[in-house]
Structures are given as C-alpha cells and as structure tokens.
Amino acid sequence: MTRWIDRPAAREVIPLLPGESFRWLEHDYPSEIARWNYHPEYEIHLIRKGTGSYIIGDQIGAFGPGQVAMIGSELPHDWMSDLEPDEVIIGRDAVVQFDAEWLERCIGVLPEVSAVRELLELSQMGIIFGGQTALDAAEQIELVGRTSGSRRLSHLFALLAVLTHAPKEEKMLVTRAWFSASEGREGKAAVEAGLAYIFANLNDRIRMSEAAHLAHMSEPTFSKYFKRASGLTFSDTVKKLRIANACRLLATSELPVSTICTEVGYSNLANFNRQFLAEVGMTPREYRNLDDAERPSGMSPRLGLGTANRLVEHAHP
Structure with missing residues (x-):
C-alpha cells in the first residue's frame, strides 16, 4: 500500500x-x-x-x-x-x-x-x-x-x-471553504491551476510565478483571484497542504519524521517542526503517538466541533 x-x-x-x-x-x-x-x-x-x-x-x-x-x-x-x-x-x-x-x-x-x-x-x-x-x-x-x-x-x-x-x-x-464558485471564471481558473501546480510539486520548491503562468495570469492578478476564490493566500495554501500531507503520512506510514519532512517539501527539520506545531498544535512525533481516536476529528485542534456547529447554525439561521 x-x-x-x-x-x-x-x-x-x-x-x-x-x-x-x-x-x-x-x-x-x-x-x-x-x-x-x-x-x-x-x-x-x-x-x-x-x-x-x-x-x-x-x-x-x-x-x-x-x-x-x-x-x-x-x-x-x-x-x-x-x-x-x-x-x-x-x-x-x-x-x-x-x-x-x-x-x-x-x-x-x-x-x-x-x-x-x-x-x-x-x-x-x-x-x-x-x-x-x-x-x-x-x-x-x-x-x-x-x-x-x-x-x-x-x-x-x-x-x-x-x-x-x-x-x-x-x-x-470539516474544513474551511476550499473554493467559492461565485468568484467566477477567473477565480476558478486560478484555483484549478494553483491546486494542480501545488499537488504536482508538493515535495519540491513551489513558486507562485509558475502557478500564475499556468493560469495565464500575471502574478498580482493570479494572487488576487486565488485568494478571493480560495479564501487563503497562495503561500498559506501551500503550507496547509504540506502539513496536511505530513499528518497523512504520520498516521498511515512508518516513515521517519525526517523523511516525511523532505517528502512534504521542507528542507529544514527545525522549520518543519515549527510549522507543524503552529498549524496542528503539537509536534509531528506527538501527533504520530496519538491513537486514531485521539487525533482531531473533523476540525483542527484550534477549531472544534462546537465551532463547526456554529458554522452550520450561521448557514441555516
């Protein structure tokens, strides 16, 4: 597997x-x-x-x-x-x-x-x-x-x-809104090109200029439409997906943390640990040592089920 x-x-x-x-x-x-x-x-x-x-x-x-x-x-x-x-x-x-x-x-x-x-x-x-x-x-x-x-x-x-x-x-x-269809054709083009580029290069160096080129946009135009349609900056999206991929590998493989660091696109282990802690609220080793039932279910540790229910209530007053 x-x-x-x-x-x-x-x-x-x-x-x-x-x-x-x-x-x-x-x-x-x-x-x-x-x-x-x-x-x-x-x-x-x-x-x-x-x-x-x-x-x-x-x-x-x-x-x-x-x-x-x-x-x-x-x-x-x-x-x-x-x-x-x-x-x-x-x-x-x-x-x-x-x-x-x-x-x-x-x-x-x-x-x-x-x-x-x-x-x-x-x-x-x-x-x-x-x-x-x-x-x-x-x-x-x-x-x-x-x-x-x-x-x-x-x-x-x-x-x-x-x-x-x-x-x-x-x-x-479960998560934030990934893409707002109401942002129209330009937003859709920016998100599709951006995600395709990010996922193809998730363990490598990622440049927004390359994603903008794939979307046939200038960098400022791409950045504007990507953020409007996805709700996050391009760099924040890259970070969140890299950390999510790290969580996936920590939960489903026995790869060393140092290897996972490289697999998800970080060249420096200390920086990876720091970014993981900021995003997840614990270190990679602490996350790996959790039982499945203890891992965050549905929302990140910083955004729990109560918040999810409030989001539903807001959507359905």
Whole structure:
C-alpha cells in the first residue's frame, strides 16, 4: 500500500458511461483509485466497512462504518483504512459523483430541486453526516447502485433531499471553504491551476510565478483571484497542504519524521517542526503517538466541533 500512500494528491478524471448523467461506483481498499485526489465534480461518499483516518481539505479525522460525507468541487480528500499486513477490504466504499453544471440544468427545469444549492455551498467545506441522516443517505446510495434508468435518478434526488434537509445536529463541517464558485471564471481558473501546480510539486520548491503562468495570469492578478476564490493566500495554501500531507503520512506510514519532512517539501527539520506545531498544535512525533481516536476529528485542534456547529447554525439561521 506504501506506493499509494506516499503519492501526492492527483486530479481525478471521472468519465461517464454512455447513457449516464452521473456516476456511481464502489471499490476495494487498498486500490489505485482510493488515494488523495480532487476533481470538479461533487462527491457523496459512504464508508461500508473498516476504520481509519480521512483527510478532507487540510483536516484529518477518524472514520468508521456508516460514515457519509459530501465533498465539494476541487476539495482534496482521501479515506485511509487501518489494515493488517496484506489485508484487503472488499467493497469498502460506495460513491456518487455528479457535475454541478448538470445539476444546475436540472434545477432550471425542476425548480423543486433548487434547495440543493445551499447544500452544494456547504459541501465546499466538506460535510460529515451522522444519526438518522447518515442511515437514510446510506440506503439511498445503495439503491442508486442497484437500480437503473428513472429509478436510479429518483434515488439520487431522494439522496440529495435527505442531505439537504439534515438537521444541524446531524451534520458537521470539516474544513474551511476550499473554493467559492461565485468568484467566477477567473477565480476558478486560478484555483484549478494553483491546486494542480501545488499537488504536482508538493515535495519540491513551489513558486507562485509558475502557478500564475499556468493560469495565464500575471502574478498580482493570479494572487488576487486565488485568494478571493480560495479564501487563503497562495503561500498559506501551500503550507496547509504540506502539513496536511505530513499528518497523512504520520498516521498511515512508518516513515521517519525526517523523511516525511523532505517528502512534504521542507528542507529544514527545525522549520518543519515549527510549522507543524503552529498549524496542528503539537509536534509531528506527538501527533504520530496519538491513537486514531485521539487525533482531531473533523476540525483542527484550534477549531472544534462546537465551532463547526456554529458554522452550520450561521448557514441555516
């Protein structure tokens, strides 16, 4: 499994089969497609079996069977199961993926579906659902996989309705908003080019000038649109993703801290330790020594579940 764990995130290409307007799939773990990735499509993800750690955006948390999460467009994510040597978890996940533009066209002719827009906005922070909402959503996800044609479509809309109307106590926002679609074409271009460049060079030297060049923008223009669309400066995004990748490697590998330092793009161990402490609230060694249940679940140590619930309350007054 190491050959998948220590790879950086990749932009995933999600092909649709003929006659499909969205995608449903299931996969085992480990698997080459079960890795740190991001894509423009929205994703609803069900864990059927196993326990482990997830990474959503720049946050690490724990998962178990029955967890349902919704991942926004371009939001990096991965679920890393705890495995015995040579263990394979068959059918670990069931996943629904759909394109926002397709859903907007649906809303254009089916205004009853318009309430889902608010769900899409919240999913840019990643949402983990619990309680009856997770149970009902899991049932609809499985029904999507077992049906076809109009029945399949009806179960997708039923799934979206379940998540849209989830009570606030049954949903937790995971991270900051990764990308605001309202910032338009320039913001989208800056974020897409920036993330692609960052992930391709996460263990190497990263220059904003190169990302700006990929976005066909000047540095000041790129910097402005990237910050407006992502909510962070380019350098802060690089730091958060490097530390998140370090958390992932600390939790899922036995690589020495000094090796992880280099793997995530730091050339100086003291600086890496200092940046990790500032971001996570503990040293890399302290983080590695935590049990899975002790690691921050859903939010960073500095932004707990109470804050997540207040964010949901703010979004749904």
